[in-house]
Amino acid sequence: MATITTSTVNDYSHLDPELKRLTQLWSENASIDKALYQKYDVKRGLRDANGRGVLASLTRISEVKGYTVDDNDTIPCEGVLYYRGYDVREIVKGVLSEKRFGFEETVYLLLFGKLPTRGQLDEFREMLNEYRHLPKNFVRDVVMKVPTSDMMNTLARSILTLYCYDDRANDTSPENVLRQCLQLTVNTPQLAIYSYLAYRSARGDGLYLHRPQPELSMAENILYLLREDKSFTELEARALDAALILHADHGSNNSTFTNHVVSSSGTDTYSVIAASLCALKGPRHGGANIKVVQMMDDLKASVDDPTNESQVREYLQNVLDKKALDGKGLIYGMGHAVYSLSDPRAEVLRTFVQSISKEKGLTEEMDIYQTVEKVATEMISQHSGRPTAVNVDFYSGFLYKMLGLPYELYTPLFAIARMAGWSAHRMEGLVESSKIIRPACKCIEKRRPYVPMNER
Numbered sequence: 426m427a428t429i430t431t432s433t434v435n436d437y438s439h440l441d442p443e444l445k446r447l448t449q450l451w452s453e454n455a456s457i458d459k460a461l462y463q464k465y466d467v468k469r470g471l472r473d474a475n476g477r478g479v480l481a482s483l484t485r486i487s488e489v490k491g492y493t494v495d496d497n498d499t500i501p502c503e504g505v506l507y508y509r510g511y512d513v514r515e516i517v518k519g520v521l522s523e524k525r526f527g528f529e530e531t532v533y534l535l536l537f538g539k540l541p542t543r544g545q546l547d548e549f550r551e552m553l554n555e556y557r558h559l560p561k562n563f564v565r566d567v568v569m570k571v572p573t574s575d576m577m578n579t580l581a582r583s584i585l586t587l588y589c590y591d592d593r594a595n596d597t598s599p600e601n602v603l604r605q606c607l608q609l610t611v612n613t614p615q616l617a618i619y620s621y622l623a624y625r626s627a628r629g630d631g632l633y634l635h636r637p638q639p640e641l642s643m644a645e646n647i648l649y650l651l652r653e654d655k656s657f658t659e660l661e662a663r664a665l666d667a668a669l670i671l672h673a674d675h676g677s678n679n680s681t682f683t684n685h686v687v688s689s690s691g692t693d694t695y696s697v698i699a700a701s702l703c704a705l706k707g708p709r710h711g712g713a714n715i716k717v718v719q720m721m722d723d724l725k726a727s728v729d730d731p732t733n734e735s736q737v738r739e740y741l742q743n744v745l746d747k748k749a750l751d752g753k754g755l756i757y758g759m760g761h762a763v764y765s766l767s768d769p770r771a772e773v774l775r776t777f778v779q780s781i782s783k784e785k786g787l788t789e790e791m792d793i794y795q796t797v798e799k800v801a802t803e804m805i806s807q808h809s810g811r812p813t814a815v816n817v818d819f820y821s822g823f824l825y826k827m828l829g830l831p832y833e834l835y836t837p838l839f840a841i842a843r844m845a846g847w848s849a850h851r852m853e854g855l856v857e858s859s860k861i862i863r864p865a866c867k868c869i870e871k872r873r874p875y876v877p878m879n880e881r
């Protein structure tokens with residue numbers, strides 16, 4: 426099987442000096458005086474001066490609450506997330522107490538705005554099962570080709586290619602878009618997991634591909650497809666189901682806003698979803714879940730005692746000073762554009778990892794996470810002058826690690842869940858994005874007369 430190795434990638438190193446020179450030229454003409462942002466009242470990152478998001482749309486799908494506003498002052502509060510008006514913690518609690526799997530119900534709720542009755546849910550699951558099919562030879566011809574360690578890119582490629590197999594790919598009528606969204610939602614687990622198994626096999630591990638089972642929930646099918654012996658425990662499947670519910674939607678987050686921007690141009694569903702995937706993989710968004718686990722491994726490798734608070738503080742200071750980890754100055758899994766005192770999803774995930782870590786004998790690892798949480802919260806809050814808390818990505822990777830899931834699939838798991846939200850927003854955008862999204866930008870370059878070549 427083809428893998429990317431340096432010998433198959435063209436060598437352009439002879440162009441490096443020229444590339445360096447052009448990069449230097451670019452940097453001489455790239456800077457913008459920071460003071461101008463204030464002068465022109467630019468909403469950087471589409472935020473106002475308080476850091477609050479600019480109001481750019483209305484939605485009925487989900488609400489993210491991280492502060493209240495009093496006389497234009499931002500007052501931090503405990504975070505709450507509502508799907509169609511229902512507190513997500515209540516949804517997780519409800520399905521757990523009724524010993525059901527809740528992700529499919531969440532997809533239904535986000536898309537159609539109502540909690541399904543048992544009959545409606547059964548019919549919906551049957552419909553999803555019918556749609557759970559990839560085109561003939563798609564796995565062989567697309568998914569398994571050129572396997573790489575980045576499943577998000579492979580997933581985006583697969584989804585873009587599915588366009589070619591759809592006779593009504595460009596039809597943006599609600600009924601057709603709904604069909605496309607349901608097909609993509611139910612097939613994303615296979616696309617992601619088969620890509621991972623192809624990558625593993627290219628590294629020398631044996632290849633196996635199981636078929637999803639109609640009687641299993643989305644969470645159970647993910648574990649079934651991934652494990653060579655197809656086995657999983659009830660606790661593992663329920664924890665994964667809860668994680669899928671918690672990741673299903675989140676207001677006007679970066680990848681969902683991308684969804685709206687791309688949708689508003691009138692393009693097809695495959696292009697919209699691929700664009701959202703590309704946004705989600707970024708380390709400041711969904712890609713942070715891999716980064717957290719890498720940060721924890723780096724911490725353990727860098728200090729003598731990772732449970733010792735002062736050693737953890739020293740390491741995290743090095744991260745903030747860009748001297749450790751990836752040199753970006755970010756402590757991953759910390760902070761949020763909306764939440765202040767807490768991210769409700771991280772609260773639920775913390776409870777899960779606490780009990781699973783006890784069961785798996787990993788309480789010391791849990792202690793390290795909690796020490797990092799405590800110290801990083803203090804450090805970032807002090808720096809920003811605002812309360813900061815762990816976000817959804819802080820504990821999700823630890824949960825997946827305890828479930829034995831490979832880190833290459835952490836962000837794809839986020840994407841599998843977020844397909845629900847992207848689908849609901851894609852549908853909502855069909856009516857709401859009748860106006861093409863096109864913010865303004867002020868050009869600060871001076872106007873100049875064109876100079877003929879022989880006069881430069």
Ligand SMILES: CC(=O)SCCNC(=O)CCNC(=O)[C@H](O)C(C)(C)COP(=O)(O)OP(=O)(O)OC[C@H]1O[C@@H](n2cnc3c(N)ncnc32)[C@H](O)[C@@H]1OP(=O)(O)O
Nearest residue numbers: 476709710711713754755756757758759760761762809816
């Ligand atoms: C699913 C999700 O997308 S959840 C987010 C996942 N991403 C991460 O975990 C990556 C780490 N976190 C971050 O990069 C940020 O906190 C974000 C992108 C999530 C939010 O960014 P913002 O809304 O700009 O945060 P905010 O305005 O509160 O930041 C204020 C200051 O604190 C800093 N800060 C915020 N979070 C962090 C962090 N995790 N590490 C270091 N510094 C941070 C900011 O850089 C900023 O500093 P500055 O004023 O010197 O520029």
Ligand SMILES: O=C([O-])CC(=O)C(=O)O
Nearest residue numbers: 674675677678679762763
């Ligand atoms: O809302 C955000 O900015 C990011 C986030 O937590 C998510 O997409 O789940």
